[in-house]
Amino acid sequence: MGPFIALALNGFREARRNRVTLLVAIFALAMLMSTTLVLEITVGTFDRVITDVGLGAMSLMLVLLAIFLSSGLISREIERRTIFLMVSKPLSRGAFLVGRLAGNMLTVTVLQLLMAALFFAMMSFYESPISPAHLAAVGMLWFELWVLSAVGFLMSSFSSQMVSAFVTVSVYFAGHLSSDIYKLASKSESGAIQALGKAVYYVLPDLSRFNYRPHATYYAPVTSSELLSAAAYGMAFTGVLVALAVVLFNRRDFR
Amino acid sequence: MDSPSPIEIRNLSKTYRLGFLMNRQVRALQSLDLSLMPGQVYGLLGPNGAGKSTTIKILLNLVQPSEGEARLFGLPPSDREARRRVGYVPENPAPYEYLTGREFVTLSGRLNGLSGKELDDRVSEVLGMVQMTRAANLQIRRYSKGMVQRVALAQALVSKPALLILDEPTSGLDPVGRRQIRDLILEERHRGTTVLFCTHIIPDVEALCDRVAVLVGGRRVREGSVAELVSAQTTHVEMTVEGLPLEHIQAMGITLEMARPLENRVLLHVRESDAQPLLKHVLEQGGRVTQLHPARFSLEELFLRALEEAKQGPVGGEIS
Numbered sequence: 001m002g003p004f005i006a007l008a009l010n011g012f013r014e015a016r017r018n019r020v021t022l023l024v025a026i027f028a029l030a031m032l033m034s035t036t037l038v039l040e041i042t043v044g045t046f047d048r049v050i051t052d053v054g055l056g057a058m059s060l061m062l063v064l065l066a067i068f069l070s071s072g073l074i075s076r077e078i079e080r081r082t083i084f085l086m087v088s089k090p091l092s093r094g095a096f097l098v099g100r101l102a103g104n105m106l107t108v109t110v111l112q113l114l115m116a117a118l119f120f121a122m123m124s125f126y127e128s129p130i131s132p133a134h135l136a137a138v139g140m141l142w143f144e145l146w147v148l149s150a151v152g153f154l155m156s157s158f159s160s161q162m163v164s165a166f167v168t169v170s171v172y173f174a175g176h177l178s179s180d181i182y183k184l185a186s187k188s189e190s191g192a193i194q195a196l197g198k199a200v201y202y203v204l205p206d207l208s209r210f211n212y213r214p215h216a217t218y219y220a221p222v223t224s225s226e227l228l229s230a231a232a233y234g235m236a237f238t239g240v241l242v243a244l245a246v247v248l249f250n251r252r253d254f255r
Numbered sequence: 256m257d258s259p260s261p262i263e264i265r266n267l268s269k270t271y272r273l274g275f276l277m278n279r280q281v282r283a284l285q286s287l288d289l290s291l292m293p294g295q296v297y298g299l300l301g302p303n304g305a306g307k308s309t310t311i312k313i314l315l316n317l318v319q320p321s322e323g324e325a326r327l328f329g330l331p332p333s334d335r336e337a338r339r340r341v342g343y344v345p346e347n348p349a350p351y352e353y354l355t356g357r358e359f360v361t362l363s364g365r366l367n368g369l370s371g372k373e374l375d376d377r378v379s380e381v382l383g384m385v386q387m388t389r390a391a392n393l394q395i396r397r398y399s400k401g402m403v404q405r406v407a408l409a410q411a412l413v414s415k416p417a418l419l420i421l422d423e424p425t426s427g428l429d430p431v432g433r434r435q436i437r438d439l440i441l442e443e444r445h446r447g448t449t450v451l452f453c454t455h456i457i458p459d460v461e462a463l464c465d466r467v468a469v470l471v472g473g474r475r476v477r478e479g480s481v482a483e484l485v486s487a488q489t490t491h492v493e494m495t496v497e498g499l500p501l502e503h504i505q506a507m508g509i510t511l512e513m514a515r516p517l518e519n520r521v522l523l524h525v526r527e528s529d530a531q532p533l534l535k536h537v538l539e540q541g542g543r544v545t546q547l548h549p550a551r552f553s554l555e556e557l558f559l560r561a562l563e564e565a566k567q568g569p570v571g572g573e574i575s
């Protein structure tokens with residue numbers, strides 16, 4: 001097992017032994033289960049409601065978890081001084097950072113797989129039809145989680161967990177609005193506002209590209225080219241953030 | 256061609272920039288030179304803030320020097336191959352608390368490229384060496400300070416390093432814990448491992464080191480073997496006289512640096528140049544000299560003297 005894999009697997013072990021992760025996981029599963037409670041009041045639109053509530057709950061819990069975990073990833077190592085024993089090992093700082101992020105994404109992925117399995121099990125239990133849009137909604141959420149984790153992770157490599165989490169939550173909201181901001185600004189008469197809208201759009205991730213929950217709710221068709229381009233966009237955005245984190249981290253003194 | 260020195264430091268300086276605007280500067284290290292021979296146990300002795308940890312962190316690529324260079328086995332610390340041959344225990348080591356001692360030492364072995372049965376065997380071996388076999392499967396959050404220190408040492412030893420770098424390995428430990436760490440350092444020295452450690456605890460230096468450098472305010476103020484440093488200070492002679500009361504000796508007109516009457520004898524310290532005349536007077540007056548030897552300054556006196564001198568001259572510290 002290479003050093004990189006050892007680090008990633010250790011990150012997963014850390015999450016498993018972290019009470020907060022465990023609590024969130026249990027809570028999220030319980031919340032998904034409880035969506036069945038809405039069954040009796042909304043018999044007519046049952047398929048829509050189970051999709052809406054199920055995917056919504058899954059997305060909310062995973063986004064919160066991804067932000068919580070990633071924002072503490074590096075800052076906690078520095079605060080607790082565990083970083084000294086790690087960065088001094090025969091391992092490049094880049095490998096250390098990417099190994100930590102990989103471990104984090106392993107945790108997030110396992111939790112998402114658990115929730116998705118439960119969600120689809122419930123759908124089939126209630127004989128609610130599963131469309132390609134449902135799979136797209138779950139799959140694209142995974143790319144959104146990469147982008148958000150990379151933001152939290154980049155922030156946590158030079159600021160505290162509080163600041164990192166705050167910034168990441170802000171990026172989450174702004175990122176879902178960034179395409180709206182862009183459209184709004186492009187309608188403006190002023191060239192300056194148009195430019196500003198463009199700048200905001202290119203600096204912030206366009207998180208609405210990963211949101212296929214409305215498609216799933218209304219059983220709308222999705223095209224694979226659209227999905228592929230969103231996935232590539234997510235990974236590219238993540239790659240840039242990680243590269244930036246590595247550059248900043250490489251020059252840093254740990255005193 | 257002889258193998259490159261485990262540690263070679265030339266003209267090393269570090270200035271930390273502090274404050275929100277990075278406009279305050281602290282000079283932590285100034286023009287340090289240091290060279291270790293293979294197999295040496297080398298001590299960096301100095302008070303708090305002397306720059307000991309800064310030196311060590313530069314050697315482990317944790318801190319970038321402002322000037323000068325450091326080499327590990329002829330390679331820069333940023334080279335992973337250089338660090339592969341080093342075992343490091345930081346000051347107040349903080350291994351992951353959610354892991355057990357065994358898990359952490361195993362992780363360290365993996366990061367050093369070990370795997371499989373070789374790794375498992377080596378982990379058990381080093382845990383045995385630091386006497387942590389029984390507590391190995393307990394989470395580190397439940398460990399005492401001494402246990403954490405020993406696990407940190409085990410994770411440094413797991414890769415069989417040719418060079419051990421220890422930052423204050425015995426500070427904050429009780430006498431038993433300190434003794435155990437000292438014994439482990441001595442064992443490593445027998446194996447031929449080169450050891451660099453820093454401390455402000457003088458008995459540790461006396462008990463362990465071949466050579467020592469004294470750092471004060473970021474500058475090296477003394478360097479040499481422990482014996483050399485101590486004997487360089489020997490300018491006094493200690494004499495034990497029997498059969499003469501102290502008053503008679505005092506009446507001889509020789510400056511006594513120290514005079515202590517004991518039960519049936521007197522213990523005297525005089526300057527080297529006064530030793531012959533004093534001896535003559537004592538013998539003439541019927542006294543007996545039962546002991547005569549150069550008065551040894553302890554390393555502690557040497558250290559305090561170096562501190563005193565450094566206070567008068569220019570030293571580092573905050574410069575703006």
Ligand SMILES: Nc1ncnc2c1ncn2[C@@H]1O[C@H](COP(=O)(O)OP(=O)(O)O)[C@@H](O)[C@H]1O
Nearest residue numbers: 255271281283302303304305306307308309572
């Ligand atoms: N994290 C830090 N922030 C600011 N100054 C520091 C920091 N670490 C060390 N220094 C300064 O650098 C100097 C040397 O410190 P250090 O190398 O830790 O000394 P030692 O290990 O000998 O006690 C001191 O003046 C100290 O104030």
Ligand SMILES: [Mg+2]
Nearest residue numbers: 307308309346
């Ligand atoms: Mg120190």
